[in-house]
Amino acid sequence: MTTTAPPPAPAEATSPDPVAAMFASRTVTEHLLRxxxxxxxxxxxxxxxxxxxxxxxxxxxxxxxxxxxxxxWALGLGATCRR
Structure with a gap:
């Protein structure tokens, strides 16, 4: 018996947001202080x-x-708020 693997997920669903990876902070407070x-x-x-x-x-x-x-910094603020 053979089983088929599920189709791979779309690339955009698995790739992280490059703006968030580079510019976002853990919290909005931390970002505003920076x-x-x-x-x-x-x-x-x-x-x-x-x-x-x-x-x-x-x-x-x-x-x-x-x-x-x-x-x-402003792009990072948007990415931080989006998280």
């Missing part, structure tokens, strides 16, 4: 740049907190 931290770092960096050009280095941790640019 966004606030990035915003504070960016504002301080630009505010102090005229007096202390090295303050622009604060933009690096801001980009790390946002996991990219502010648009990337």
């Amino acid at each position: 966004g606030l931290l990035g915003l504070v770092l960016a504002v301080v960096a630009l505010w102090q740049a005229s007096a202390h050009p090295a303050a622009l280095l604060l933009l690096l941790p801001a980009v790390l907190a946002w996991r990219g640019c502010p648009t990337c």
